Amino acid sequence: MKFQLIYAQRGKTRFMHNNQTEEVIARASNGDLQAFRDIYDAYSGFVFNVALRVTRHREDAREITQEVFVTVHNKLKSFRYQSSLRTWMYRVTVNASLNYIKKHASLKSRTVAYDDALGSSYSRDYMAEKSEREHNEGVINRLLGMLTPEQRACIVLRSMEGLSYEEMADVLAIDVNAVRSRLKRAREKLLSVRKEVLENEL
Numbered sequence: 146m147k148f149q150l151i152y153a154q155r156g157k158t159r160f161m162h163n164n165q166t167e168e169v170i171a172r173a174s175n176g177d178l179q180a181f182r183d184i185y186d187a188y189s190g191f192v193f194n195v196a197l198r199v200t201r202h203r204e205d206a207r208e209i210t211q212e213v214f215v216t217v218h219n220k221l222k223s224f225r226y227q228s229s230l231r232t233w234m235y236r237v238t239v240n241a242s243l244n245y246i247k248k249h250a251s252l253k254s255r256t257v258a259y260d261d262a263l264g265s266s267y268s269r270d271y272m273a274e275k276s277e278r279e280h281n282e283g284v285i286n287r288l289l290g291m292l293t294p295e296q297r298a299c300i301v302l303r304s305m306e307g308l309s310y311e312e313m314a315d316v317l318a319i320d321v322n323a324v325r326s327r328l329k330r331a332r333e334k335l336l337s338v339r340k341e342v343l344e345n346e347l
Contacts, residue, residue, distance in 0.1 A: 166230050174221040181221075185214060188231070191306070192238050198301040199242035199294060201286050205249075209241050216241065228315055235308070235316040239298050246294045291338045296331035303328055 172180035192213050197206035216237055224233060289297050295317075302308045302316060313324045 167226070170221060170224060170230065174224070181218060184217070184230075188234050189214070192234060195235065195238045195301055195306065196242045198289065198305060199239065199298050200246060201290055201297075205245060209238070209245055212241050212245075213238050232312055232315055235302065235306070235312075236318070239302070239316055243294050243298065288335055288339065292331050292334055296327060296334065299324065299328045300331050300335070 169180045169183050173184055189210060193206050193210045196209040196213070197203060200206055200209065213234070217234070224230070228236075289300065292300065298317065299313065302313050303310075308316065310321045310324050313328075314321045317324065319327075
């Protein structure tokens with residue numbers, strides 16, 4: 146099954162209200178394509194963004210997003226509402242991203258291209274804004290690249306997606322103490338390499 150990816154801008158993704166979720170999940174799990182499309186429209190942006198942050202490669206994130214929604218389509222009937230749909234989607238996305246990294250660990254590292262397919266006519270202001278955004282994205286990407294995939298997932302879920310420790314423990318299938326420990330090591334690593342990365346940007 147193939148899906149046409151629609152990438153939501155950061156902060157613009159609109160998740161379903163709780164009172165909508167059960168009805169939509171029930172309809173989608175019974176083969177209602179519009180209901181599944183509603184789920185896709187609500188969650189594809191953040192799935193792609195999480196996968197991109199964890200893998201640090203846009204094409205990998207595209208593949209993972211496709212894989213995630215195939216998994217969601219196939220397993221939606223087994224969803225038991227023990228956690229929110231959003232938390233479940235985080236779990237599927239992080240697992241798919243980490244598994245993808247392990248599967249392709251032997252491949253040569255690739256440079257991340259944060260390409261924006263928005264056409265060729267840009268105003269001067271837009272180009273300046275785009276350049277600054279790409280610079281910031283590049284710094285963030287290089288910092289994340291200093292971490293292990295597991296540490297990177299923690300930073301993404303906590304600092305970029307705003308999950309609580311309890312939600313992170315649920316997503317990562319580890320206890321809260323392990324989340325705190327992994328996040329602490331990740332932050333210490335970021336602090337130790339931050340100066341080096343920033344100096345290389347000058």
